[in-house]
Amino acid sequence: MHFQSSSPIVLLQLTLLGVLHAAKWTYSGPEGEHHWPKHYPYCGGAFQSPIDIRSELLRFDPTLRPIEVQNYNLSPNEQLTLGNNGHSVQISLPSKMHISSLPHRYTAAQLHFHWGSSNQPTGSEHTVNSKQYAAEMHVVHYNSDKYPNMSMAVDKSDGLAVLGVLIEVGEFNPAFEQFLRFVNGIKYRDQRVQISGFNIRALLPARLDEYYRYDGSLTTPPCYPSVLWTVFRNHVTISRKQFLSLATALYSSHAQDSSPVPLNGNYRKLQLAESRVVLVSFKEDDQSWINTGLLVPILVSSALGFVLLVSLLCCLLRQKRSAAEQDKSKRAAYNIGDRDECGSRV
Numbered sequence: 001m002h003f004q005s006s007s008p009i010v011l012l013q014l015t016l017l018g019v020l021h022a023a024k025w026t027y028s029g030p031e032g033e034h035h036w037p038k039h040y041p042y043c044g045g046a047f048q049s050p051i052d053i054r055s056e057l058l059r060f061d062p063t064l065r066p067i068e069v070q071n072y073n074l075s076p077n078e079q080l081t082l083g084n085n086g087h088s089v090q091i092s093l094p095s096k097m098h099i100s101s102l103p104h105r106y107t108a109a110q111l112h113f114h115w116g117s118s119n120q121p122t123g124s125e126h127t128v129n130s131k132q133y134a135a136e137m138h139v140v141h142y143n144s145d146k147y148p149n150m151s152m153a154v155d156k157s158d159g160l161a162v163l164g165v166l167i168e169v170g171e172f173n174p175a176f177e178q179f180l181r182f183v184n185g186i187k188y189r190d191q192r193v194q195i196s197g198f199n200i201r202a203l204l205p206a207r208l209d210e211y212y213r214y215d216g217s218l219t220t221p222p223c224y225p226s227v228l229w230t231v232f233r234n235h236v237t238i239s240r241k242q243f244l245s246l247a248t249a250l251y252s253s254h255a256q257d258s259s260p261v262p263l264n265g266n267y268r269k270l271q272l273a274e275s276r277v278v279l280v281s282f283k284e285d286d287q288s289w290i291n292t293g294l295l296v297p298i299l300v301s302s303a304l305g306f307v308l309l310v311s312l313l314c315c316l317l318r319q320k321r322s323a324a325e326q327d328k329s330k331r332a333a334y335n336i337g338d339r340d341e342c343g344s345r346v
């Protein structure tokens with residue numbers, strides 16, 4: 001009797017568990033990315049991200065303007081939420097931050113990261129000619145000209161614009177320290193702390209005019225093909241220590257879970273470019289011929305030119321020497337003649 005009366009609650013709890021279970025996804029294991037399409041069909045669909053940005057896909061587009069960002073320099077008085085959502089570290093961004101150089105205004109919502117592990121420091125999602133970087137930052141914006149908020153924009157084809165920044169291990173990055181020094185306060189899933197605002201622009205590379213542009217998707221479920229991607233050509237660096245604070249401090253499991261699951265290697269595998277092209281805002285620099293079929297012809301013609309120049313110099317030198325020798329022997333003959341002349345004269 002008592003059991004029966006409580007069964008609707010049990011049922012409700014089971015339903016909630018079912019919903020929660022459906023919303024669960026990981027990068028490996030039984031809920032890993034190969035299984036994403038079962039619950040999130042877009043993950044198995046078209047226009048997926050990330051992709052390998054390789055030379056064959058590139059097409060120079062002179063109409064691509066430099067990226068312009070507004071109000072990225074936040075005051076320390078503004079509070080941002082730094083959180084661990086079990087998939088990544090995320091910072092909430094105020095709606096005054098936006099991209100002003102695209103056909104619509106794209107308002108910032110959040111930024112988050114993807115990274116490798118301590119023994120495998122390769123965790124960027126996009127790769128460039130197969131090169132995978134240590135980590136990648138995504139600054140997520142939504143089309144606020146057309147949609148009132150992120151949730152209304154997230155599944156629309158012109159809904160989102162994401163700025164992708166490739167991160168390499170190298171020099172210490174003081175801008176990243178503005179939030180990395182607080183990651184020990186969000187070690188477990190669903191933990192959050194408030195942090196002071198700082199200059200978000202300093203997390204981006206110096207040059208915002210050189211980038212790759214293509215149509216793609218969210219790199220996490222539900223994988224909506226709604227993202228206008230901008231991946232900057234130039235990477236930024238963080239120190240090894242800074243990388244390790246991302247790769248070793250965090251867990252994808254809750255604080256109360258008996259077996260903690262480390263949060264690392266949180267990058268999606270490469271997706272097919274299929275018919276897509278990647279527009280580039282910059283002309284390949286002067287070194288580009290090194291990577292092309294032009295190298296051999298350039299080397300051969302340089303060698304030929306050198307041989308030609310050397311033979312020309314040799315020829316000139318020989319001519320000059322024989323002329324000098326002729327002159328000397330002529331002068332000698334003249335001298336004899338002279339003497340003869342002189343002798344005959346004498």
Ligand SMILES: *[C@@H]1O[C@H](CO)[C@@H](O)[C@H](O)[C@H]1NC(C)=O
Nearest residue numbers: 147148149150151152153154
């Ligand atoms: C987003 O906007 C829609 C439409 O105005 C609204 O119904 C919804 O509650 C909003 N969602 C959030 C999370 O603010």
